[in-house]
Amino acid sequence: MASEQKQAFLERTKKVWNPGKTQDWIDTGVDIVIDRREGYCFWDMDGHRLINMHLNGGVYNLGHRNPEVIQAVTDAMQHFDIGNHHFPSLMRTELAEKLLATAPENMQYAIFASGGGEAIDIALKSARHATGKKKIVSLQNCYHGHTGLSVKTGAPRFNEIFLTEPEADQFVQVPFNDLEAMEEALSGKDVACVIIESIPATYGFPMPAPGYLQAVKALCEKYQALYVADEVQTGLMRTGQMWCCTGYGVEPDLLVTGKGLSGGIYPIAAVLVTEQAGQWLTEDGWAHMSTFGGSEIGCAAAIKTLEVAQRPETLENIQLISEYFDQALADLQTLYPDFFVGVRKNGLVMGLEFDYPRGAELVMQELYKQGVWAIYSALDPRVLQFKAGLLMSLELSKEVMDILEYSIDAVVKSLPKT
Ligand SMILES: Cc1ncc(COP(=O)(O)O)c(C=O)c1O
The missing domain is CATH 3.40.640.10 (Type I PLP-dependent aspartate aminotransferase-like (Major domain))
Incomplete structure (x- = not known):
């Protein structure tokens, strides 16, 4: 739940900047207002830390404020x-x-x-x-x-x-x-x-x-x-x-x-x-x-x-964390085979596919609560865009995977039983 200060700021924003988009995010439960930022993390104005796995489409390939x-x-x-x-x-x-x-x-x-x-x-x-x-x-x-x-x-x-x-x-x-x-x-x-x-x-x-x-x-x-x-x-x-x-x-x-x-x-x-x-x-x-x-x-x-x-070190890091995500995502899939049905991956370009209508939107919402920002694909909301940065550490990548596992588990438990 956003602080009173953030709610007031969002109302102020709606009066002067894109009310439709601002309200859509509020309705989706992802009411981000980015404040401080550093490396692959940013903090919203309420102090909530998020690891950035969206990177604004690659803008933050090298992290924030490199x-x-x-x-x-x-x-x-x-x-x-x-x-x-x-x-x-x-x-x-x-x-x-x-x-x-x-x-x-x-x-x-x-x-x-x-x-x-x-x-x-x-x-x-x-x-x-x-x-x-x-x-x-x-x-x-x-x-x-x-x-x-x-x-x-x-x-x-x-x-x-x-x-x-x-x-x-x-x-x-x-x-x-x-x-x-x-x-x-x-x-x-x-x-x-x-x-x-x-x-x-x-x-x-x-x-x-x-x-x-x-x-x-x-x-x-x-x-x-x-x-x-x-x-x-x-x-x-x-x-x-x-x-x-x-x-x-x-x-x-x-x-x-x-x-x-x-x-x-x-x-x-x-x-x-x-x-x-x-x-x-x-x-x-x-x-x-x-x-x-x-x-x-x-x-x-x-x-x-x-x-x-x-730089050669950058390529080494890309290979290191790409291999880590290969394995970690494959392991996670085996835990939720009916829901987490696909990994689309080439290097650090990754899409996670969920077998549920708007499944990636549900995962995005839970990830946001738990401290990772990743966005669903606008033209296929079953797929989560999952973009790691070129210089991201293995340690932060592991933190992302822990949060992903927790979030998928929470989403699966929240789905109606068929
Ligand atoms: C694949 C692709 N091409 C072009 C663009 C347009 O770039 P810009 O938003 O800088 O105009 C985007 C933006 O998201 C994109 O993802």
Whole structure:
């Protein structure tokens, strides 16, 4: 039960900031107001400590207020500011070089944005320009952001309310892991690009079938469409590889990164493009403009983030805790085989599947009470998104698993007997 102080704050908030969302969380029993934060924990304004297993989709990959990122940004602020997006910039060029060094060799340019949605829009526009075609193919139940084009590639849940439904002749959706449907969508040779999140987060991290992503890439080549990899959630070492798509053997034509790229400190997102996909950059370099896109302070945050994410110690830690979760989750499943029916996992990208309608929402509520914050998947509320950070300690991972076991037990005991 929230303190009187928190209740008063939530009422105050509802008067000036998103009353619908605020009330939804109150109704769901997850009335978080984040106050202090450090490492992989935050404390809400009532002093309740929560271990963060949501990470805001990967924004806090390196933990909250990572001291090295804070230092890099503090240093940068002695010299830089947002900068001027019209001119070449010391920081942008350095970040572009560093990002391209992490990517497949076919990538030529980095284009910067202020957030993931804008970066996705840039990718889709670039693909349209490069191919001279308009149609965009995405997956059913996907989410790529809320901006102009990105929202049209997503599920109706995200675009109906503002009447931004996709035009049927320009935006086509096909089921995940269905190559026949993908080939049918591409076969008219009128598709500019296919956009895919290798492991779709908002749909509960279903895993790509073996060979699926490579086959989609081959279909793109066959029908002269470009392949856009949305790495906003799955990139930056979350799977133990810098980019999730390359781990599945795909070299995309365009690769989008955001969220964790900012180190959780200063927003920045980017699109990496091949020479072909980035044609407009030489034809008309003014064709996309963004005042805050590639801000120099954001570049400083991202340069440090890339360095930390790629250290051998970071990879060792990812492997250590990934193996721990493999075993611990498998053990826990054996205790609740009728309820906890699946683990979807690649590195630290994890989705826990419960055989009960909105089962993950029930687990989320209990976890919240017990001190772990993890969110159910918006488009499949049977699946809990369970995202451990790259630098999370084994000790904290064990604490998370103890709380998960307690919470699943409590939920199972609370279910009506059938
Ligand atoms: C896979 C994916 N792509 C794109 C976006 C959009 O990013 P942003 O919220 O920074 O606009 C998100 C945000 O959740 C996402 O999860």
